[in-house]
Amino acid sequence: TQLLEQSPQFLSIQEGENLTVYCNSSSVFSSLQWYRQEPGEGPVLLVTVVTGGEVKKLKRLTFQFGDARKDSSLHITAAQPGDTGLYLCAGVRSGTYKYIFGTGTRLKVLA
Amino acid sequence: DAEITQSPRHKITETGRQVTLACHQTWNHNNMFWYRQDLGHGLRLIHYSYGVQDTNKGEVSDGYSVSRSNTEDLPLTLESAASSQTSVYFCASSQGGIEKLFFGSGTQLSVL
Numbered sequence A: 001t002q003l004l005e006q007s008p009q010f011l012s013i014q015e016g017e018n019l020t021v022y023c024n025s026s027s028v029f030s031s032l033q034w035y036r037q038e039p040g041e042g043p044v045l046l047v048t049v050v051t052g053g054e055v056k057k058l059k060r061l062t063f064q065f066g067d068a069r070k071d072s073s074l075h076i077t078a079a080q081p082g083d084t085g086l087y088l089c090a091g092v093r094s095g096t097y098k099y100i101f102g103t104g105t106r107l108k109v110l111a
Numbered sequence B: 001d002a003e004i005t006q007s008p009r010h011k012i013t014e015t016g017r018q019v020t021l022a023c024h025q026t027w028n029h030n031n032m033f034w035y036r037q038d039l040g041h042g043l044r045l046i047h048y049s050y051g052v053q054d055t056n057k058g059e060v061s062d063g064y065s066v067s068r069s070n071t072e073d074l075p076l077t078l079e080s081a082a083s084s085q086t087s088v089y090f091c092a093s094s095q096g097g098i099e100k101l102f103f104g105s106g107t108q109l110s111v112l
Helices: none
Strands: A003-008 A008-013 A019-024 A031-037 A044-049 A055-058 A062-065 A070-077 A085-092 A098-102 A105-111 B004-007 B009-013 B020-024 B029-038 B042-051 B056-058 B064-066 B075-077 B086-092 B107-111
Touching: A003 A085, A003 B009, A008 A019, A008 A062, A031 A062, A031 A070, A044 A055, A085 B042, A098 B042, B004 B086, B004 B107, B009 B020, B020 B086, B020 B107, B042 B064
Parallel strands: A008 A105, B009 B107
Antiparallel strands: A003 A019, A019 A070, A031 A044, A031 A085, A055 A062, A062 A070, A085 A098, A085 A105, B004 B020, B020 B075, B029 B042, B029 B086, B042 B056, B064 B075, B086 B107
16 A cells, blocks of 8 residues: 555656646655656655645745645746656655655656 | 665566675665665565664565665565566665665666
């Protein structure tokens, strides 16, 4: 059973468009992280959110943690081909150091 | 620079053989993890360790084992490889808490 479901699974958009990726769960997490993965490499951390309702911005990327700490979203403004990759959310449940990953969203931005 | 390395990068084996994938980190991290990555499933946790002599089962541990005899290494063993274990395997480490995971570059394993 996958605790974290991401949507959409695949997304192909034109350069300059905006997009939102969702990460949903019925479980509460003490923190949530977003990673991006390039082909042939391991995932690399983009951001960590820890407080319900928290919003963090990383250039054109905006991350939000749900008020109940069960879900998160990643919004990209004016997507660029360099944003292409696999985006993964990962939650850490209270009392553990165990990272549970979402199902992933594969993004392709066309020039 | 500190790093986490996996070997081999690619491995082809036959059904029923025992296979060991190596993971070595020089971050001096207490926590180490093994994940497998399959299309549509993201990363699924196989085993993890919070320190020397500590090992724990993850979501998909059947058919896999690990041992932690020192801080730097967490080898993953497939006792009797099955075709369903064809996957890309990632090792990761972290210091703890909500610190970020550092990943290796992965091992592509094919079981024929």
